[in-house]
C-alpha cells in the first residue's frame with residue numbers, strides 16, 4: 499500500500515487536507531521504511547463516542563489495528579472493518595507496537611493502563627502508549643510512570659474537537675511526553691487530526707486540554723443564559739444565535755448547538771458528565787496553583803445540577819435545563 503504523507507518538519511503539520519489519505523502501517527512497506535508512514539501494529543483501547551471513529555479512521559487509512567473495549571459489543575463495527583480483537587488491554591499492548599487509549603475519565607484511564615490485565619502488563623522496550631483521554635496532569639504522570647517503568651515510551655495526547663471532527667479526521671492533538679514517540683506516531687495523529695501541538699513534559703497536554711474545556715464549559719453556560727434571557731424579554735432566540743454568529747463572539751459551538759438548544763434537544767456529541775468532569779479537574783488545578791477561577795466554579799455548579807436532573811449522558815448543551823429548573827424552583 500502506498501503511503502501518502504508529506505510532513506512539514508518545521509511546523510509539525512501535515513501538508514495535506516481534503517481527501518482521505520492512506521498511511522502505510524506495514525513493517526515491510528518500502529514507503530514505511532522511507533520514513534513517510536508508520537511501521538507496525540496499532541492498538542486502540544476505548545471505543546466510545548470518540549474512540550470508535552478514531553480507530554475507524556486508522557483502519558480506513560490502511561493501518562493494522564487491534565481493538566479492545568470494556569463493553570465488547572462496541573468492538574463489532576470495527577471488527578467488521580477489519581480490526582483484530584484482544585480480550586484485555588494487556589493483550590492489545592503486547593501484540594501491538596503502539597497502543598492508543600480513549601477512556602472516559604482519570605479513573606478509567608488509570609485502570610485500563612495500570613490495573614490488572616492493564617496495558618502496562620503488555621508493554622516492553624520499543625513499544626509506545628498514547629493516552630488521548632481527557633485527564634488531569636497527576637493522572638497522566640501516574641500512567642506515564644507505570645508505562646515507562648516497563649521500558650516503553652509514553653505520550654499524552656488529549657484532543658480538542660468532538661464527535662464530528664473525530665469522524666472527519668479533524669481533531670487537534672495536544673501532546674506531551676516522549677518526543678521520539680510523538681514523531682513516530684505523527685502519521686497516525688495526522689490520520690485522526692488536522693493539527694498537533696507538542697507541548698513538552700507530561701502534564702502540559704493534560705493541563706492545556708483542561709484550560710480549553712474550562713473556557714468551553716463556561717462559554718456554554720453564558721450562551722444558555724443569553725438564550726433564556728432573550729426568550730424572557732420576547733426576542734427570538736434563533737435571531738440571537740444569528741446575530742452572535744456574525745459578531746466578535748461568534749463560535750462554531752453556538753451556531754452548531756444553538757438551534758437544537760432552542761428546541762430543547764440535546765443529541766450527544768460531548769456528554770455532559772464529561773464536561774462536568776473537566777470543570778471539576780480544572781477547578782482542582784486552579785486550587786493547586788492558587789489561581790481563582792470563579793466563573794468556572796459557578797458553571798460547574800450548573801453542570802452538577804444538570805447531572806442531578808438525569809442529563810449526564812445528554813450533550814453538554816443540556817446544561818440550559820439546569821437554568822430552566824432554577825426558574826421553576828424560584829416560582830414554587
Ligand SMILES: NC(=O)C1=CN([C@@H]2O[C@H](COP(=O)(O)OP(=O)(O)OC[C@H]3O[C@@H](n4cnc5c(N)ncnc54)[C@H](OP(=O)(O)O)[C@@H]3O)[C@@H](O)[C@H]2O)C=CC1
Nearest residue numbers: 544545546547548568569601602606632660661767768772
Ligand atoms: N465526546 C467528545 O466530544 C469528546 C470527548 N473527549 C474526552 O475523550 C474521552 C472519551 O470521551 P467519549 O468517547 O465522548 O466518551 P464515552 O463515554 O462515549 O466513552 C468512554 C469510553 O471509556 C470506557 N470506560 C469507561 N469507564 C471504564 C472503565 N472503568 N474501564 C474501562 N473502560 C471504561 C467506555 O467503555 P464502555 O463502552 O464499556 O462504557 C468507553 O469506551 C473522555 O475523557 C472525554 O472527556 C475529548 C474530546 C471530545
Ligand SMILES: O=CCCC(=O)O
Nearest residue numbers: 632658659660711768
Ligand atoms: O472535550 C471535548 C471537546 C469538545 C470540542 O472541542 O468540541
